[in-house]
Amino acid sequence: MELLSVPVENPEGLNLILGQSHFIKTVEDLHETLAGASPQLRFGLAFCESSGPRLVRRSGNDDGLVDLAVRNALAIGAGHSFIVFLREGFPVNVLNAVKLVPEVCRIYCATANPLSVVVAADGAGRGIVGVIDGESPLGVETDDDVAERHQLLRTIGYKL
Secondary structure, three states, X not given: OEEEEEEOOOOOOOEEEEEEEOOOOHHHHHHHHHHHHOOOOEXXXXXXXXXXXXXXXEEEOOHHHHHHHHHHHHHHOOOOEEEEEEEOOOHHHHHHHHHOOOOEEEEEEXXXXXXXXXXXXXXXXXXXXXXXXXXXXXXXXXXXXXXXXXXXXXXXOOOO
């Protein structure tokens, strides 16, 4: 078995969701879930089929995001994995709905950070082992950092 680190191509620093599911119906169900979440949400998704024709299935309402998702799905190449790129919305607004899609087994990450996917490859295929999401911490927050975090959450409307 070989371990690979596959960097995710994300030139605009878009938010993305990386997960695993178990059935070809994932594509339609994720599309419906995302489209129903918000009328302004732009998204592209790709799903790696792991049996039969083993195609990268794709959908979305933004051709550029669909293309980006397909390129990354091909690079990762792990069966039953999916990747969703978002514009005009954030994972926090759709993540619970995505988790409730019946075919979704797990979410590896939801991020806009630089991302590498740790992939195990053997003669039969590839599987996602985990992710490297962003960079390592540089320290522990101070009281001033706590105050800034609280203020940010209030400024963007998540707290009163």
